Amino acid sequence: MTGAWSVTKLTQEPTGGPIEPLLELRFPAQADRLKLVRGSIRAAARMCGFNDTAAQNIVLAVDEACQNIIVHGYQGREDGEIVLRLARRRDGIQVSLVDSAPLVDPATITPRALTDIRPGRLGSYFIREIMDSADYRPRPDGAGNLLEMFKRLDGTPWQAT
Amino acid sequence: MASNLSEARNQDVVRLAGSVDLEHSPDIRRTLLDAVAERVDIFVDLSEVTYIDSSGIACLVEALQIARNHGANLGLFAVSRQAMRVLELARLDMVFSIHDDLASALQAKP
Numbered sequence: 001m002t003g004a005w006s007v008t009k010l011t012q013e014p015t016g017g018p019i020e021p022l023l024e025l026r027f028p029a030q031a032d033r034l035k036l037v038r039g040s041i042r043a044a045a046r047m048c049g050f051n052d053t054a055a056q057n058i059v060l061a062v063d064e065a066c067q068n069i070i071v072h073g074y075q076g077r078e079d080g081e082i083v084l085r086l087a088r089r090r091d092g093i094q095v096s097l098v099d100s101a102p103l104v105d106p107a108t109i110t111p112r113a114l115t116d117i118r119p120g121r122l123g124s125y126f127i128r129e130i131m132d133s134a135d136y137r138p139r140p141d142g143a144g145n146l147l148e149m150f151k152r153l154d155g156t157p158w159q160a161t
Numbered sequence: 162m163a164s165n166l167s168e169a170r171n172q173d174v175v176r177l178a179g180s181v182d183l184e185h186s187p188d189i190r191r192t193l194l195d196a197v198a199e200r201v202d203i204f205v206d207l208s209e210v211t212y213i214d215s216s217g218i219a220c221l222v223e224a225l226q227i228a229r230n231h232g233a234n235l236g237l238f239a240v241s242r243q244a245m246r247v248l249e250l251a252r253l254d255m256v257f258s259i260h261d262d263l264a265s266a267l268q269a270k271p
Contacts, residue, residue, distance in 0.1 A: 031183040038212070053246065060247065064215055067183050122215035122251055129250055 020088040022047065029070045029080035029099065034063055037084060041095075044086040048093040049153050058151055061130040062095055064123035065147055073101030073145065092132070092152040100144035106136050173201045174263065178209035181217030181244075189217065193224035193235075200231040204266045208239035213247050225257065234258065238266040 022044045027033045041062050045055035066082055074080035085096040109124060127134055127149070134149045175196050181189055196203050205221065207213075221235070228235040236258035240248065248254045260266035 034183065035180060035212075056243065056246065057250070060214060060250075063182075067214065067216070070183070122218055126215060126247075126250060 018089075019094060021085065022088055023084075023086045025084045027082055027084070028078070029066075029074045029082050029101075030078060031067070031070060034066055037066065038063055041084075041086065044088075045093055045151075048088045050093070050151070054151075057130045058093065058095075061127045061149065061151075062097075064126045065095075065097055065134075065149065067123055069097065069099045069101060069145075073099050073104070075101075089150075091154070092150055095131075095149040095151075097147040097149075098139060098144065103138050103142075104136055104145050109136065173199075174204045174206060176206040176209070177217075179211055181210055181213040181220075183214060183216045186214075186216035186220050190220040190223065193220055194227065197224045197228040197231065197233065197235060200233055202233050203228060203235045204260075204263060205235065205237050206239055206263065207237055207241055207244045210241045210244040213244045215251075218247060218251055218253065221257070222253070236260060236266050236269070238263055 023040055025037060025040060027037060038059050041059045042055045045058045046052070050058065062084070066084070069082055070076075070080070080099065080101060083096075083098040085098075087094040087096075130151070131149045132152045134147060136145060136147050138144075139146050173196070175192060177189060179185075193203070193205070203224065210217075221237070225235040237248075238260040239262055240259055245254065245259075248257070248259075258266075258269065260269060
């Protein structure tokens, strides 16, 4: 599949100690469901210690990742599902998104260039700009994709390797 | 209200409100493109925007480019804090003409 998936490499493995699950949401991969999800993401980010601006940025990044699944993964199919898991680590928030869409080729994941003001590919750019890491891989059972993102409380900038 | 487009369009002013997101961006895109098709300068009020995502930003960028192709322009005014944060994140705050209010926008003519 092609599309505006964000590229990713984990620059640093999260080392923030034990993972404390905060929330798991399973919802239809439909645009009108995302507003129901955004409030939970923001609350979870605040619970992890992020200030309101940082929490809103995390909401945007996760929302954009969900949109990528809806638009490019399921490609408008209305029977798709997304599972969102939010977890607290000592040093930040961990976000997992699971889908059953066709497998993503990470090579097709290209965020917008900074100087490119054409519409599109902004979502992947936002994910990369906001999060400290985003790692795309197939689900262990091969039946879809798993995206794991991490945002550090100290705001360590993204460094592609 | 679940959000969205407040269709209070008045001459060359388009007002957006609520969530300018994937759910509502098709309608918002249509409204903006209809407005720029008239080949006049367009001013977009973002004061009531509580959330904007990449699809909403893309609508604004597309409308801006079409307006410029027509020899017109598209300016933003009264940009809410939430919308400004996202415009800045996208490095588009230097691409759009951004004004404090409609009076300033009309005076500056984007």
